[in-house]
Amino acid sequence: MSRIGKKAVPVPSGVTADIAGQTVSVKGPKGTLKFDLNEHVNVAKTDDGSIQVEPKDETKLARASWGMSRTQIANLIKGVTVGFEKKLEISGVGYKAALQGKTLQLSLGYSHDIAYPVPEGIAIAVPKPTEIVVSGIDAQRVGQVAAEIRKYRPPEPYKGKGVKYAGEFIVRKEGKKK
Known part of the structure; x- marks a missing residue:
């Protein structure tokens, strides 16, 4: 289990995150960024507005992509807010x-x-x-x-x-x- 992958990525106020298939687009005060996730992970918005990443299955590649994908999304949000x-x-x-x-x-x-x-x-x-x-x-x-x-x-x-x-x-x- 990925310890970092289990955590949801909080979306701060002033930032909008859109999920279209496997593409996550983030727009904030500094600009817009997007990231294409690979097909081994699922991404969804939770009820409180944060983004949750989960592996599609229990393969080694899916578990390896899980934490990396969550960190990439967190970096998108940090980039458009702080840089x-x-x-x-x-x-x-x-x-x-x-x-x-x-x-x-x-x-x-x-x-x-x-x-x-x-x-x-x-x-x-x-x-x-x-x-x-x-x-x-x-x-x-x-x-x-x-x-x-x-x-x-x-x-x-x-x-x-x-x-x-x-x-x-x-x-x-x-x-x-x-």
């Missing part, structure tokens, strides 16, 4: 970021600057030259954009230089011994 954000930190001498219109300019120690076009539906802020904040309503797209920015210069283990997530711990290695 998601990922913070990135840049460390290294001369490493910096700047936002120019809809393009993020990254100076990461290469012979050229990197121009990253900001995707539609994602907001990028640069409060400090060494800090990037990626935000949006879709958790998957926010994480993907943050991972793409981090991929340009992942943190290296000797000095810790590069782009890392805020709060990420970099396992450091000892350098050469004399």
